[in-house]
Amino acid sequence: MSAVVDDFGKEAQKLLDASFSCPWRIWKYSCFDCLGNGLKDHNDFLIKESEDLLIYAIVNAIAFRKILKKYDKVHKCEKGRAFKSGAQVKHIEILQSPWFYELMSFQINLRGKSKASNGDAALFGGLALMFNGENHSISCGLFDSFKVDVNLICPICLDIVFDAVALRCGHILCYMCACSTASVTIVDGLKTAAPRKRCPLCRESRVYGDAIRLEELNFLLSKRCPEYWEKRRESEREERLRLVKEHWQSQVHGLMTA
Numbered sequence: 567m568s569a570v571v572d573d574f575g576k577e578a579q580k581l582l583d584a585s586f587s588c589p590w591r592i593w594k595y596s597c598f599d600c601l602g603n604g605l606k607d608h609n610d611f612l613i614k615e616s617e618d619l620l621i622y623a624i625v626n627a628i629a630f631r632k633i634l635k636k637y638d639k640v641h642k643c644e645k646g647r648a649f650k651s652g653a654q655v656k657h658i659e660i661l662q663s664p665w666f667y668e669l670m671s672f673q674i675n676l677r678g679k680s681k682a683s684n685g686d687a688a689l690f691g692g693l694a695l696m697f698n699g700e701n702h703s704i705s706c707g708l709f710d711s712f713k714v715d716v717n718l719i720c721p722i723c724l725d726i727v728f729d730a731v732a733l734r735c736g737h738i739l740c741y742m743c744a745c746s747t748a749s750v751t752i753v754d755g756l757k758t759a760a761p762r763k764r765c766p767l768c769r770e771s772r773v774y775g776d777a778i779r780l781e782e783l784n785f786l787l788s789k790r791c792p793e794y795w796e797k798r799r800e801s802e803r804e805e806r807l808r809l810v811k812e813h814w815q816s817q818v819h820g821l822m823t824a
Contacts, residue, residue, distance in 0.1 A: 567658060568658060571658060574619065578619055578665035616673055625708075628712060631650065634649055664732030667716055668780055671785070673695050675785055675789075699791065702718045718738070720743050722747060723740060728787075728795070729742070730780040731778060733777050737766075744777060753810055
């Protein structure tokens with residue numbers, strides 16, 4: 567299971583890095599008609615590759631669950647169920663990978679229009695993706711038989727995540743909320759968090775140093791919730807300036823009193 571999740575994460579990261587290096591990203595998914603045929607072909611390639619990766623993740627998740635269920639049935643035990651529960655608690659299932667969330671957002675960004683309704687779904691090859699503005703979630707399903715919902719409410723501020731980051735355990739927080747729970751300043755960043763600091767939800771340690779910035783999810787939310795995003799941006803801008811000022815004042819004070 568760990569090998570599958572690691573390979574999926576590497577391929578997803580490689581694909582998203584390739585998309586960010588592409589010139590058409592300058593337009594941020596708008597007005598593809600103004601782009602050349604070569605860039606459109608590359609855009610189609612990215613859509614197909616990310617679609618394949620999402621289906622790969624879901625199919626593997628289904629396969630793992632069926633294998634474990636079959637194991638319990640054959641051996642007349644509950645070791646498979648226990649393994650599944652343990653994997654979910656440790657957040658090592660492929661559908662709990664931050665890269666899965668990013669690919670979901672990536673597909674919605676590419677296929678959906680910012681003017682579309684919040685409940686619209688993109689359906690292709692049996693794979694359905696949807697941003698739900700009322701429930702503040704994104705969902706991904708395959709052939710109406712399997713569905714994954716990702717909650718976009720930060721467990722710290724209890725609002726829609728802003729400048730979202732995913733901890734190594736898979737939980738999503740606002741960047742500033744994550745810095746607060748990790749007891750680090752926004753100047754120092756999450757990479758400086760002490761290993762003993764734990765996720766506020768699952769209490770797992772060593773989760774902040776490898777936190778992933780969810781760029782695609784952030785872009786999705788900025789387009790689907792523009793008023794909220796702009797209001798939050800302004801309030802956080804003031805807060806960040808205050809925190810940066812306090813940080814450097816403390817640094818100067820420390821040098822002067824040393």
